[in-house]
Amino acid sequence: MIQPIVFIVVTITAFGLAFVQYKRIRRNVLLGQDEAIEGPSSERWRNMLLVAFGQKKMFKNWIPAIFHLFIYVAFLLTQIELIEILVDGATGHHRIFAEPLGGFYTFLISFIEILSLLAFVATIIFLARRNLLKVPRFHKPEMKGWPFKDANLILYGEILLIIGIFSMNGADMVLQSMGAEGYHQTGAFAVSSWLGPTLFGGLDAGTLMVIERFGWWLHVLVVYAFLNYLPISKHLHILLAFPNTYFARLTPRGQMKNMPEIQKEVAAMMNPEAAPSSTESQEETMPVFGASDVFHLSWRDLLAAYTCTECGRCTAECPANITGKKLSPRKIMMDVRDRMEEVSKNIDSKDPKFFPESPQTMLPNKLGYDDGKNLFDYISREEIHACTTCNACVEACPVLINPLDIILQLRRYEILVESSGPSDWLPLFNSLENSQSAWAMSTPRDAWNQ
Known part of the structure; x- marks a missing residue:
């Protein structure tokens, strides 16, 4: 007994x-941002049965x-x-x-x-x-x-x-x-x-x-x-x-998610009468443009970080990594997970210094947490700039992880919040702003054939 x-x-x-x-x-x-689950459930079950249970992508x-x-x-x-x-x-x-x-x-x-x-x-x-x-x-x-x-x-x-x-x-x-x-x-x-x-x-x-x-x-x-x-x-x-x-998202690979906050601003510029009043604008909270920390990524991205197998297939296929750049999609996922673990440890400590009454960070999170760090303490600017957005890492992953989405979110924060970025990107932004074209050519640029 x-x-x-x-x-x-x-x-x-x-x-x-x-x-x-x-x-x-x-x-x-x-801790991540809410994200709606879109697409037919039949397709999701199919993905799970073929990719997770059947290990379909492993057999490449x-x-x-x-x-x-x-x-x-x-x-x-x-x-x-x-x-x-x-x-x-x-x-x-x-x-x-x-x-x-x-x-x-x-x-x-x-x-x-x-x-x-x-x-x-x-x-x-x-x-x-x-x-x-x-x-x-x-x-x-x-x-x-x-x-x-x-x-x-x-x-x-x-x-x-x-x-x-x-x-x-x-x-x-x-x-x-x-x-x-x-x-x-x-x-x-x-x-x-x-x-x-x-x-x-x-x-x-x-x-x-x-x-x-x-x-x-x-x-x-x-x-x-x-x-x-x-x-x-x-x-x-x-x-x-x-x-x-x-x-996993069922949208085409590489398709960027629209930001409602940006769409609202553009709509107001195109139609001033539809713009919100100053009173309404003051009541709105600061919108989140991109991501600088795990709190600003989707819960799907955080789930993917914990799911990462560290097999390295994404890094082995990455053209930036192959040509000697610092970018490693596997490291991106590992860094997100490591940052989550750091945040988790600090939250569990219940130390008041991590929950200031007036957080220094511009972007809010659900807990009012602020330790003075973010994902850029783990992921360098050089890494996110090296990405060619070719989707090789997304295609290679055997469990449908999307490192590209996180890279794009970090870039959005850098550009839209910090007004920063590589100097060779500046001509592109100026062209888009002045002529709505990436090549500094006006909209009737095809008039030569008339």
Whole structure:
């Protein structure tokens, strides 16, 4: 009776700690600006099923995609076995579904073992690609330090999980052949039926039970550690890829969103009679032009920042990065997430200095928060100026993240609020203002053919 009690305490603790972290992430995402969800839901479900669940965009490079699929499918199906482990742990039973399911149980566990073996091979290959072959996109400047360690840690965790599965099942197979009490006859599992006798064949029943329990608890504890590790890891995309692909914008790639505030000003210029009175103008709050901080981005952009897989496909395709510019679309997403984490930490501290009565920032946010920093402390002007708006990064992302939207929002702030920008952009602005043309030519510039 001690094990079920210990298991229940550990489970409640693990899920309680995880709930706090996922609640914090939800709070952080909702710090962003509201944005309406447009487009047919059927198209959104299609995106989620094909891109997140079906991993459609991964198969542009099919060799790593196959290995990733091994890990992904093994992860999904292993959760079926985890359900049984949770029930066993809480009730004190052993393989509670084995007898009711009969032969199907043997098939299911065997299938999971085959996938786990393939996942083990894939994990070794991925570790080799990062640490021995040193694939260039995994060794860009933004990947030094924690991001590189994070990618390795999760792969090590996957190996531990697989060791737990085969230790548990392998010892179980030998115990069944010995007729040990409490170990149901389940039939031969595809891998453990030969791996178990090979590794544990000469051991006594007591030692085998210790190994079986070790594998069982290792499986449980790795899953619980993984659950609590995800919120601080790039592997949060395992969960967030689904909502991110569902809520991805359905507008054509590269299409900029109109700003109602600008449209209102233009309408007033074109029709002075429709302009708001001075009293109404004074009552209006300062409009937000572009974005200088996470508060001014859409909640969709913040969700995308947490969803980023840090795979680097966007950076590998970016023509600016390829030609030696500082811009890395992956770094843009990582910087937005890092800024969110900084803001989150300061909010949680409840330090009054972060909530001044008269914030210095020109642009409002929902909490009155002001720490004197913004996204430009993370993302340099050189980076956002280097972007050619070609959409290569958007096209390359396997989970429908749009770094370009954030870059354009930062540019809008720089131009419309700070009246700043590269000097070689000035002729363009003057031409648009004076002749409504980017080439300093008047509207009847085609009159020559008349």
